[in-house]
Amino acid sequence: MGIAQISPAMSPVRCIRKDRGFSLVEILIVLAILAALSIVAVPWFYKIAQRQALKSAAFEVQTTLLAARMKAVKLNQPVSVAINSTAAPVQLQTIEPPPPAPTPTNAPALLTLPVNAATLYATPIVAGGVVTFSGDGRVNMAPTPLPTPGAWEYVLQGPVGAPTPNQVKIQAWPNGRVVVVTPKDWY
Secondary structure, eight states: OOOOOOOGGGOSSOOOOSOOSOOHHHHHHHHHHHHHHHHHHHHHHHHHHHHHHHHHHHHHHHHHHHHHHHHHHHHTSOEEEEEEESSSSOEEEEEOOOOOTTSOOOOOEEEEOOTTTOEEEEOOTGGGGOEEEOTTSSBOOOSOOTTTTTOEEEEEEESTTOSSOEEEEEEEOTTSOEEEEOOSSOO
C-alpha cells in the first residue's frame, strides 16, 4: 500500500479567491446612493438647527425672566426686565433696585441672543415691553394684558431672514409663572 494522496477537496486549506474586494461599479453605486441621501438630509438638518436656535433663544428669555423673578423674591423688591434692542441681536436687560449703601452697585445683567436666531416680533404692550416682578414674585403690571387674556407676551420670530419664519411666545402670567409656547406646526 502506499501513502494516500490528499485531494484538494479534502484539504484543510481552502482555496484563496483572487477576486476579493469591491469592484469600481459597486463603489460608484454606493457613492451615488450616499449622495442622493445627503441631498435630502442636509436641508432637513439645517432647518432643524434653525428651529433649535429659535427654541434656545426663547428658553434664554424665559430663564432671564425667571431669574429676575427669583431676584425680586430674594430682595423683596421689584425687579424688571427691559428690552434694549428688538432687532437682531435682541438684547434684554435685568434692572434691579440699588442696594443699600455702602454696598457697591451691581452691573445690570444683559442677555444678548444670537444674531441669526430670532427677532423680537412683539412685546408686552404696557411700559414699553418692560416686565416687572414684585417682591412676592408676581408680575406687577397694569392694565390687563393683551392679546392673550391673562398673560404678557414676548413673541420671538425666527430664523432671521427666513421666507416663512416661526413664532415662539414667552408668556409672563400675573402669578409669576413664565411659559414658552412653541408652534404646533413648524415651517
